[in-house]
Amino acid sequence: MAKIALITGATSGIGEATARALCAEGWWAIVTGRRAERLRQLKAQLEADFAVEAAALSFDVRDRRQCEAALGSLPERFRNVELLVNNAGLALGLEPLHEGDPAQWEQMIDSNVKGLLYVTRIIADGMVARGRGHIVNIGSIAGTQPYLNGAVYCASKHAVHALSQGMRIDLLPHGIRVTEIRPGMVETEFSQVRFGGDEARAAEVYRGVEPLGGEDVAEAIVWAVGQPPHVNIDEIVLTPVAQANAYYTHRSNIG
Ligand code: NDP
Numbered sequence: 196m197a198k199i200a201l202i203t204g205a206t207s208g209i210g211e212a213t214a215r216a217l218c219a220e221g222w223w224a225i226v227t228g229r230r231a232e233r234l235r236q237l238k239a240q241l242e243a244d245f246a247v248e249a250a251a252l253s254f255d256v257r258d259r260r261q262c263e264a265a266l267g268s269l270p271e272r273f274r275n276v277e278l279l280v281n282n283a284g285l286a287l288g289l290e291p292l293h294e295g296d297p298a299q300w301e302q303m304i305d306s307n308v309k310g311l312l313y314v315t316r317i318i319a320d321g322m323v324a325r326g327r328g329h330i331v332n333i334g335s336i337a338g339t340q341p342y343l344n345g346a347v348y349c350a351s352k353h354a355v356h357a358l359s360q361g362m363r364i365d366l367l368p369h370g371i372r373v374t375e376i377r378p379g380m381v382e383t384e385f386s387q388v389r390f391g392g393d394e395a396r397a398a399e400v401y402r403g404v405e406p407l408g409g410e411d412v413a414e415a416i417v418w419a420v421g422q423p424p425h426v427n428i429d430e431i432v433l434t435p436v437a438q439a440n441a442y443y444t445h446r447s448n449i450g
């Protein structure tokens with residue numbers, strides 16, 4: 196029987212790459228996000244490229260009722276989710292706290308923290324009932340290293356770090372694996388979203404650096420998931436060679 200993976204935030208970046216990498220390994224994928232047309236196209240591509248079945252669910256993780264309705268609508272053959280990849284999330288803005296936009300704070304906290312909780316609450320319940328499963332949370336180096344002008348995003352990823360450790364403990368008696376993946380700089384739509392579509396400002400983030408790609412993070416996820424059932428990979432921190440941590444990045448060829 197096919198194994199089912201649910202990947203939130205699969206319309207771009209790390210989530211999309213993860214859906215592809217898992218399907219290449221034979222997983223059936225449930226891909227989610229708000230952009231329905233992208234999901235429809237991704238589902239068709241996954242099915243064509245990897246000879247698997249895929250399901251697309253368009254919903255906003257910030258809305259608990261939408262999470263419940265969308266996940267409750269899954270066809271029977273997709274219901275036994277074996278792997279949950281909590282990836283949906285975003286950063287908005289980069290400014291000192293006293294100049295920050297509270298609406299952006301709310302969106303970050305509601306997506307990165309509350310959205311992750313809503314989806315996990317629903318999926319983990321089924322995993323516990325079946326006595327098996329694996330939850331992979333996409334944290335960040337920002338989850339332990341708060342950086343200048345990023346306090347609220349970093350706080351949201353600190354929450355993901357704490358929640359990952361808490362889930363690991365709570366799910367211990369049920370044999371459910373929990374992994375936190377904590378990347379540094381990954382070139383995706385992340386910076387375009389953070390800077391409201393300002394492509395020049397987004398490109399500046401990666402200037403003089405070869406960043407990670409979504410595929411690099413996906414590969415780490417596939418590796419963690421592929422370990423023997425008695426092995427839990429608690430956390431993976433991965434950064435570009437040119438980025439030691441949130442504070443030190445070596446940029447070359449800068450004129
Ligand atoms: P992208 O912007 O490329 O992808 C973000 C994904 O999250 C999209 O699929 C988006 O889908 C989804 N998403 C955002 N908000 C919501 C929402 N309210 N409801 C449902 N889906 C949502 O960025 P990344 O791939 O880089 O980001 C993925 C994760 O990786 C995030 O949690 C991010 O914090 C984390 N991360 C990123 C790093 C980086 O440098 N890029 C480094 C470390 C961690 P849609 O817009 O269709 O809803």
Ligand code: 8X3
Nearest residue numbers: 335336337379380441
């Ligand atoms: C996202 C990447 O560089 O803002 O977590 O920490 S960064």
